[in-house]
Amino acid sequence: MRGQAISGELPAAATLSRLDLKTLRLFAAICEEGTLNGAARRAAIAPSAVSKRLAELELTLGCTLMVREPRGMRPTPAGETLLHHTRRMLASAEQIALELAEHARGVRGFVRMLANLSAIVQFLPEDLQAFLAAQERIRVDLEERPSGGVVAGVEEGAADLGICAGGTDTRSLTAHRYRGDRLVLVMPADHPLAGRPALALSETLDYDHVGMHAASSIYAALRDEARRLGRPLRLRIHVPSFDAICRMAQAGMGLGTVPEGVYALLGPQMRLTAVPLTDPWAQRALTLVVRPGALPPAAALLLDHLRAAGP
Structure with missing residues (x-):
């Protein structure tokens, strides 16, 4: 049995040893350019x-x-598979170069x-800001993703830690x-619901709404509650950001749903009114997620800082 397992692994190991970044970069260029001549011009060969x-x-x-x-x-189906992994490998190689350059300048840790x-x-x-003021030789690479994408990215190793909506x-x-x-509803001061001290979503369903993109946890909560009712x-309309929701609400396109802290930053300057939602799901938690096991030292420091920063 042991001999069979080893013999099954050797071809894969041998194949891996014969792949190099230059060849993979050239393969990606062929796929993206669609011709050998185009790839040749890009690679200057x-x-x-x-x-x-x-062929090799x-x-x-x-x-x-x-x-x-x-x-x-x-690309064939096999080529599509190779292209997917090639892009990830090339992105990782570029990230390695960037992070090592940071270390050469004295950076002691890098957190994704x-x-x-x-x-x-x-x-x-x-x-x-508070963390980096205390840890001047650590760099943080922060990327925005919807909550489901945060979990998937951390699970796949694309990041050391993540923050997602509590129900994820x-x-x-x-x-x-x-x-x-x-969560609060934002609307112009002359909207029929603007004078209410609080609202359940059920009381708003006769009015137009402005929603975040389909992958947003806030949009999913609104959609699921409407279905339940x-x-x-x-x-x-769907929009990609909180400031876009506020602008659309300002223009009278519909009620926008945003976190209360977002309204505090954006709403007053747009002369919008905020009405709290009373539905239980409108009181949300934000959750830190990490892979089980030990974190790199810089990531462990950031995790401890963020856990202590919360109320």
Whole structure:
């Protein structure tokens, strides 16, 4: 049995040893340019050299990677798979170079972090400023993703830690409470609902709404509650950001739903009114997520800082 397992692994190991970044970068160029000539111009080499590299790569992997068509070339299913992994490998190689350059300048740690928009707008500017003031030789790479994308990214190793909405399925990750927020409806001062002290979503379903993109946890909460009530959500438009929601609400496009902290930053200057939502799901938690096990030292310091920063 042991011999069979080893023999099954050797071809994969041998294949991996024969792949190099230069060849993979050239393969990505062929896919993106759609022709050998285009890839050759990008790489500043002869088209015959590109063709030879592609043939050698296909021989190494034992499968056809590109299909020739009248107007160029396109990747086969195997080529699409290789392109997906190639892009990730090239991005990782570029990140390695950037981070090592930072270390050469005296940086002692680099933390990759994913967070949803609510955390980035409301809390992280001050929390990260305080952390970086105390840890001047640590760098943080912060990327915004919807909550589900945060969990997936941390689970896949694209980041050391993440922040997502509290109701998100954190799957295999370890979760810690970070902060809480409350959702409010934003609207012009002359809207029929503007004088109310608080509202349930059910009281707003006769009016138009402005929603975040379909992957947003806030939009999902609105959609699911409307479905539970058996009523349609009159969504007039999807927008990509909280400031866009506020601008659309300002223009009379519909009611916008944003965290209370976002309204405090954006709403008053747009002369918008905020009315709190009374639905239980409108009181939200933001959650820190990490992979089980030990974190790199810089990431562990940031995790401890963010856990202590919350109320």
